[in-house]
Amino acid sequence: QSEQIIGNTEGAIKIYKNILKNNVNDHEAAFFLAKTYLNSDDVPNSIKYFSLALANEKNNPWYYIWAADAYLKNEQYDQAIATIEQLVSQFPEEKSYYDRLEYLYRDSKQYQKQIALLDQMIERFGFHKNDALAKVQALENFEKPEEAKKLLEELSSRFPGDLFILNMLANYYQ
Numbered sequence: 614q615s616e617q618i619i620g621n622t623e624g625a626i627k628i629y630k631n632i633l634k635n636n637v638n639d640h641e642a643a644f645f646l647a648k649t650y651l652n653s654d655d656v657p658n659s660i661k662y663f664s665l666a667l668a669n670e671k672n673n674p675w676y677y678i679w680a681a682d683a684y685l686k687n688e689q690y691d692q693a694i695a696t697i698e699q700l701v702s703q704f705p706e707e708k709s710y711y712d713r714l715e716y717l718y719r720d721s722k723q724y725q726k727q728i729a730l731l732d733q734m735i736e737r738f739g740f741h742k743n744d745a746l747a748k749v750q751a752l753e754n755f756e757k758p759e760e761a762k763k764l765l766e767e768l769s770s771r772f773p774g775d776l777f778i779l780n781m782l783a784n785y786y787q
Contacts, residue, residue, distance in 0.1 A: 614645065616628060617649060622649060622652075622653055625645075625649050626646065626649055626650070629642050629643075629645055629646035629649065630646065633646065633665075637665075638669045639669070640665075640666045640667075640669035640670035640673070640676070641666075643662045643663075643665040643666035643669065644662070644663065644666040644673075644675075644676055644679070646662045647659045647660075647661075647662035647663040647665075647666060647679065647680075647683070648679065650662060651679070651682075651683050651686070656683055656686050656687040657687070659683045660680070660683045660684065660687060660689075663676060663679055663680035663683055664680065666680075667680060667696075671703060672703070674700060674703075674704055674707070674710070677696050677697065677699060677700035677703070678697075678700065678713075680696050681693040681694075681696040681697050681700075681713075681717075684696060690717070690720075690721050693717060694714070694717045694718070694721065694723075697710065697713055697714045697717055698714060700713075700714075701714050705737075708734065708738050711730065711733075711734045711737075711738075712734075714730060715727055715730050715731060715734070715747060718730060719747070719750075719751065719754075722754070724751045724752075724754045724755035725755060727747075727751045728748060728751045728752065728755060731744050731745075731747055731748040731751065732748070735748075742768070742772065742775075745764060745768055746768070746777075746778075746781075748764060749761045749764050749765055749768070749781065752764065758785070761785070762782075762785045765778065765781055765782045765785060766782065769782050
């Protein structure tokens with residue numbers, strides 16, 4: 614890391630590779646080598662070493678997150694989603710990981726999975742207005758406007774003074 618700090622990326626890569634040559638199971642060296650490659654825009658090599666880090670250590674959530682980011686940067690959306698699905702499976706009590714997966718489902722237009730995940734989130738973590746609003750949008754995108762309207766009506770009765778919800782509901786009535 615000292616080599617990276619002084620701007621010697623090639624020196625850092627050489628050191629990390631030597632560490633891995635001596636111990637292929639050194640997940641930290643693999644992770645930092647992957648980050649070095651990612652910062653140098655060598656995405657294929659970053660993915661290779663993030664995968665090695667994950668193969669050797671499944672209990673570090675940062676490995677999943679960085680690997681998914683590398684997949685996204687390489688336009689491998691399915692692999693990014695699969696990586697975050699593994700993260701959620703490995704750490705089922707961390708809501709922020711579900712949020713990340715929900716965004717990926719939304720961005721990849723996998724609305725049915727997004728809706729199912731939002732239902733799971735509400736069941737596991739309790740009601741949150743933002744999750745319910747995300748579900749409204751997912752239902753609309755999934756071409757289920759009546760279900761979206763029904764959920765908006767429920768939200769409107771639960772939050773009668775919320776102008777955002779009222780505006781969304783007004784748009785449905787219009």
